[in-house]
Amino acid sequence: MSDVATLITREAVIAETSGETVGARRRQPRRPTEESPTIRWTLIGVAVALLVVFLLLPLVAVFAEALRRGLDPVIDALTDPDGLAAIKLTLLVAAISVPANLVFGVAAAWAVAKYEFKGKAFLITLIDLPFSVSPVVAGLVYVLLYSTSHGWFGPVLNGLGLQVIFAVPGIVLATIFVTFPFVARELIPLMEEQGTTDEEAALSLGAGGFRTFWMVTLPNVKWALLYGVLLCNARAMGEFGAVSVVSGHIRGLTNTMPLHVEILYNEYEFVAAFAVASVLALLALVTLGLKSLLEWRYGDELAAGRRH
Amino acid sequence: MSARFVQPSVIPGFRLALGFTVFYLAVIVLIPLAALIWRASDLGLPAITSLALEPRTLAALQLSFVTSFLAALFNVPFGLLVAWVLVRYRFPGRRLLDATIDLPFALPTAVAGIALTALYAPNGWIGQLFAAAGIKIAFTPVGVWLALVFVSLPFIVRTVQPVLDDLDREVEEASATLGAGRLRTVAKVILPALLPAILTGFALAFARSVGEYGSVIFIAGNIPYVSEIAPLLIVIKLEEYDYAGATAVATIMLAVSFAMLLMINLVQSWSRRRFGRV
Numbered sequence: 001m002s003d004v005a006t007l008i009t010r011e012a013v014i015a016e017t018s019g020e021t022v023g024a025r026r027r028q029p030r031r032p033t034e035e036s037p038t039i040r041w042t043l044i045g046v047a048v049a050l051l052v053v054f055l056l057l058p059l060v061a062v063f064a065e066a067l068r069r070g071l072d073p074v075i076d077a078l079t080d081p082d083g084l085a086a087i088k089l090t091l092l093v094a095a096i097s098v099p100a101n102l103v104f105g106v107a108a109a110w111a112v113a114k115y116e117f118k119g120k121a122f123l124i125t126l127i128d129l130p131f132s133v134s135p136v137v138a139g140l141v142y143v144l145l146y147s148t149s150h151g152w153f154g155p156v157l158n159g160l161g162l163q164v165i166f167a168v169p170g171i172v173l174a175t176i177f178v179t180f181p182f183v184a185r186e187l188i189p190l191m192e193e194q195g196t197t198d199e200e201a202a203l204s205l206g207a208g209g210f211r212t213f214w215m216v217t218l219p220n221v222k223w224a225l226l227y228g229v230l231l232c233n234a235r236a237m238g239e240f241g242a243v244s245v246v247s248g249h250i251r252g253l254t255n256t257m258p259l260h261v262e263i264l265y266n267e268y269e270f271v272a273a274f275a276v277a278s279v280l281a282l283l284a285l286v287t288l289g290l291k292s293l294l295e296w297r298y299g300d301e302l303a304a305g306r307r308h
Numbered sequence: 309m310s311a312r313f314v315q316p317s318v319i320p321g322f323r324l325a326l327g328f329t330v331f332y333l334a335v336i337v338l339i340p341l342a343a344l345i346w347r348a349s350d351l352g353l354p355a356i357t358s359l360a361l362e363p364r365t366l367a368a369l370q371l372s373f374v375t376s377f378l379a380a381l382f383n384v385p386f387g388l389l390v391a392w393v394l395v396r397y398r399f400p401g402r403r404l405l406d407a408t409i410d411l412p413f414a415l416p417t418a419v420a421g422i423a424l425t426a427l428y429a430p431n432g433w434i435g436q437l438f439a440a441a442g443i444k445i446a447f448t449p450v451g452v453w454l455a456l457v458f459v460s461l462p463f464i465v466r467t468v469q470p471v472l473d474d475l476d477r478e479v480e481e482a483s484a485t486l487g488a489g490r491l492r493t494v495a496k497v498i499l500p501a502l503l504p505a506i507l508t509g510f511a512l513a514f515a516r517s518v519g520e521y522g523s524v525i526f527i528a529g530n531i532p533y534v535s536e537i538a539p540l541l542i543v544i545k546l547e548e549y550d551y552a553g554a555t556a557v558a559t560i561m562l563a564v565s566f567a568m569l570l571m572i573n574l575v576q577s578w579s580r581r582r583f584g585r586v
Contacts, residue, residue: 032480032481032484032485032490033477033480033481033484033493035490040397043389043392043393043397044393044397044399046389047389047390047392047393047394047405048401048405050386050389050390051390051405051408051409053434054386054457054458054461055408055409055411055412055458055461056408056411057427057433057434058415058420058423058424058427058458059411059415059423061423061424061426061427061432061433062419062422062423065423065426103328104328104329104332107324107325107328107329107332108325108329108333110321110325111322111325111326111329112329114317114319114322115314115315115317115319115322115326116314116315116317117313117314117315117322117326118313118314123329123330123333125569125573126333126337126338127333128569129337129341129569130337132515132519132565132566132568132569133341133519133562133565134518134519134520134521134539134558134561134562134565135519135521135522135539136519136521136539136540136542136543136558137344137519137539137542137558137561137562137565138340140344140542140546140554140555140558141340141341141343141344141558142340143546144340144343144344144347144551144555145339145340145343150549150551152343173336176336177336177337177340180336180337196317196319199319200318200319203318203319203320204318209319209320209321212319213321231413234413234414237416238414238415238416238417238418238419239416240416240417240418240521240522241417241519241520241521241522241539244521244522244543245542245543245546257416258416258417258418258419258522259418261416261418261419261422262418265422265526270426273422274422274426277416277418277419277422277423280415280416280418280419281415281419284411284414284415284416284419285414287414288407288408288410288411288414289407291407291410291414292403292406292407296403
């Protein structure tokens, strides 16, 4: 606490103990860097009200619309063959794209954080690039490359009999693109903060490179890694725009859960659409819960910007 | 500064790590984006300009840029208020509120889209209140704006919050002892220090909004010339096998993304010189 504040509090205590305040309990004098309680509670009230209307109400609406006719239609929508296929495809896509970006994130963070080389800042900018590209543009660029009719590699793919666009590989690629920076951007600032002394100690004690990474570096960043994977996974399972462009919306084959939501909604199957949506909303809630837990419990072991 | 590319280090694996990083970056991000730029240069600037100036495309680009700008603008005071309340005040439920801020990041955009539509449609919880007053929200540009406010709010809060948290309380005390009222201190001492974070947050929010697709297309109603956004137009053109048209719109959007990225980097280097931090 600052000196001025201590002084003021002390005066207040002296005033109180010397019996200056007879009767009603004396109010703590307001510090000059604080707002009056009226203003404070008004600001809190306005912020909470706005957040409830803008953020929470949409979330509540998802569950309310899904359960409008009870639980049975929800279960029907989720056990429907197309619904099940969508759930399976979403899990498959996440199971490929998350580990791929995890390996990339670790490699990128190792190169960027443990060494000094030219063009490093530029490399970091490039790694963050996918976040500033529209998901639809992300989908489009893969169509321009891999479409069998119009793509650059179209003739080659035709020759090999491979289909990327309107098939699972395209969905995986588009998902990897939009979730590209998640793990790297959690690890890079943290590993830069941690420096190289731990690794140098391990190496000087005779550990090999891989062992140093496995026994020293990885334990140091494990919570940040988990944090990045969590965010990466949420986006991978929920991505809509990029996947929508490359998927072709073939029911039971190239339909992920978010795309299935769209199809059901456009067919006026509102309850079914909100049923699938509520599963995705639950995933978002679990992600937020775990993320907050990591921030509170292991805040010190996350990158500086993540400590609350 | 040595002339070599990498400073010597005892830590092994530089070549492997950097090699893999650059390879993966090239395959996933750089080559695909280069393909788009290549296509665009095949078309040439005059063709892109004339495609972009087609009335329907122009209307879509205008709608996207104007609603994104207004959404980011609305989120500046909104985000500042939320960041202020979260950092400066202690009240029951603060942590829960803090966790809620990231909801738009975590909630899949399609889910947000249909939820917002259900809320603001003329028969929805909020929509019927406005419908009674004769105001239509869903299926108009107001609906587009609303969805963009939802998706871009966290950007302002999350960029301002850590800076506000680090702000030295002593400067505020100095300002108070010099006779400044609370409002004056906030306006003349705190806000200028937050300016780089606000600008960065604004640019991030704007960039995200311009490219946003999932949360907008349901509530927008997608009426050509009225509530059709630029990313949707790319999808429509692709479905019509109009690859040139799609490429033209995408190129303009990519250029805006790069401009935003450049602006963020400039703001941050300016802030580092001016305040010694980002």
